[in-house]
Amino acid sequence: MPKRATKTGSERTPLAGTHDVLICGASFAGLAVARELAGSGADVLIVDRYEIGERQTSACGIPTEWLEKLDLMGAERQRFDTLVINTPHGSSRYKLPWTFSTFDYRTLCGLMWDQCDARFETAKVEGLASAATNGTDAIAVETDRGIVSAPLVVDALGWRRVLAGPAGYQPPDAPLSRGLEVHPDGGAEDLEIWIDRRYVPAGYGWSFPAGEETRIGVGSFDPKFHVRKTTELLAEDLHRDRVRYQGNWIPHKLRAATGRGVFFTGDSAGHCLPLTAEGIRTALYFGMDLGRELRAVVEGRQTREQAAANYARFSDSHEWKFKWMLRTQKIVPRVPPRVLGPLIRLFGTKRFVDWSFRHYLDIAPPEFAETPPEPAKRGIPTTV
Numbered sequence: 001m002p003k004r005a006t007k008t009g010s011e012r013t014p015l016a017g018t019h020d021v022l023i024c025g026a027s028f029a030g031l032a033v034a035r036e037l038a039g040s041g042a043d044v045l046i047v048d049r050y051e052i053g054e055r056q057t058s059a060c061g062i063p064t065e066w067l068e069k070l071d072l073m074g075a076e077r078q079r080f081d082t083l084v085i086n087t088p089h090g091s092s093r094y095k096l097p098w099t100f101s102t103f104d105y106r107t108l109c110g111l112m113w114d115q116c117d118a119r120f121e122t123a124k125v126e127g128l129a130s131a132a133t134n135g136t137d138a139i140a141v142e143t144d145r146g147i148v149s150a151p152l153v154v155d156a157l158g159w160r161r162v163l164a165g166p167a168g169y170q171p172p173d174a175p176l177s178r179g180l181e182v183h184p185d186g187g188a189e190d191l192e193i194w195i196d197r198r199y200v201p202a203g204y205g206w207s208f209p210a211g212e213e214t215r216i217g218v219g220s221f222d223p224k225f226h227v228r229k230t231t232e233l234l235a236e237d238l239h240r241d242r243v244r245y246q247g248n249w250i251p252h253k254l255r256a257a258t259g260r261g262v263f264f265t266g267d268s269a270g271h272c273l274p275l276t277a278e279g280i281r282t283a284l285y286f287g288m289d290l291g292r293e294l295r296a297v298v299e300g301r302q303t304r305e306q307a308a309a310n311y312a313r314f315s316d317s318h319e320w321k322f323k324w325m326l327r328t329q330k331i332v333p334r335v336p337p338r339v340l341g342p343l344i345r346l347f348g349t350k351r352f353v354d355w356s357f358r359h360y361l362d363i364a365p366p367e368f369a370e371t372p373p374e375p376a377k378r379g380i381p382t383t384v
Contacts, residue, residue, distance in 0.1 A: 013145075015143055017045075017149075018149045019043045020150060021045070021150055021294055021298065022044075022047070022153045022154065023046045024125045024154060024163065025158065026050070026052045026156075027055075027057075028266060028280050029283040030048070030156035030265075031113060031116065032112070032284045033294065035116050040298050042295075042298040043119075044117070044118035045121065046118050046121075047121050047122070049124040052113050053106035053110055053113075054106070057248040058105075058279065058280060060104070060108070060210065060280070061102045061208050063099070063281060064079055064098070067101055069366045069367075072112065074107060074111055075105075075108035076103050077102050077103055077210040078210050080096070080100045080101070081096055081099050083191050083192075084190045084191065085192075085194075085195065086193065086195070087337070087344060088196050088198065088341070089337065090341040092345050092348045093348075097354045098358075104210070104211075123143035124143060125142075126142040127163060128140065128262075129147045137304070138151050139262065152294050153261065153262050154263045155263070155265070155268045156283075158266070159248075159250070159251045159268065164259060165260065171223045172223035175253035176249040176252065177219055177221050177249070177251075177277055178220045178247070179217060179250050181215050181245070182231060183246070184214055185241070186240070187214060188214050191207070191209070192207040194206070195332070195340060197333075198230075199218050199230045200219070202221040203220040205231075206218075214240065216234055216238060218231045223249070250272055250279065251270040252270075252272065252275075254269070254322045254323075256269070257315035258312045261304075263294070265286050266286065267279060267283070270322075271286045271315070274325040274326040282363075284364075285364035288369060
């Protein structure tokens, strides 16, 4: 696990002040919001307990066109135009209507940061503060380095939804999936999925090659099912080393995108697709929409309340798609294993694959990112 990069000793200076926008969380969703605010003239502060690009928590894969549209191709490690789905009763190779890429997390975060003009500080966000804000409409946020505030506050901290208050959103009772993977050295040719109850009763295993390493893991739709042993089993079956573990909880239910004056995006709003557990593309997608709404506020084109209403409406408009995928997620584990192989082969016809994968891509289409803001070039920051 990475070491937390919060300042210590003489470098641990108090963090205080009021900003135009405060973004809590510096991964995909938070950086997407900040990227949309670049060049707006807003005083934007991003805080995270880890340095930008420091803590990877996913297999880091995304439709290639999203990397192209966001000028992030420098992070790409490997590209695939087919998907292999393995079951106990056979395997099927799907020719995809679009390509999928694995990427390097630190590099991608660095490239996104290059497109921002925000300030960054390492600090652990504790929650909303009760401190007064001198009669302004600023919202105060408590961190382990002090209290910072802004009239526009974003929670992009992940599934814990820290700024929502003590809502009791904790595993294993919350609507979360559980994922774990290892990162052995050595590449592979195929992007592969396993739907096999030997590895997980409800969920799937995966192998995502990424250049000089392969990311092998298991995800369970049931948060009470522990996946360490079966992740190790899958790696063993593939004759790969069980090294460099990483894991995380993955939301599989959409949540309110606004509340208590705060904007939620990425995993904190449940912006992770059920069934596939794909959350990077959706984090960028919803984060960009939120950034555009906030930009309209700081440029005086709308109020905070109008931004909240617009963003909530945009997020809620996707609810039926998320519910449809969640229903499918619940159905798949009920399919008898002997039927699964023939069913997947049947679904592997070109017509069905093209139709289903194009509809899947359209949930968060890459065209949404076609008008990027003017970048403010610079490198990964060191906190000051």
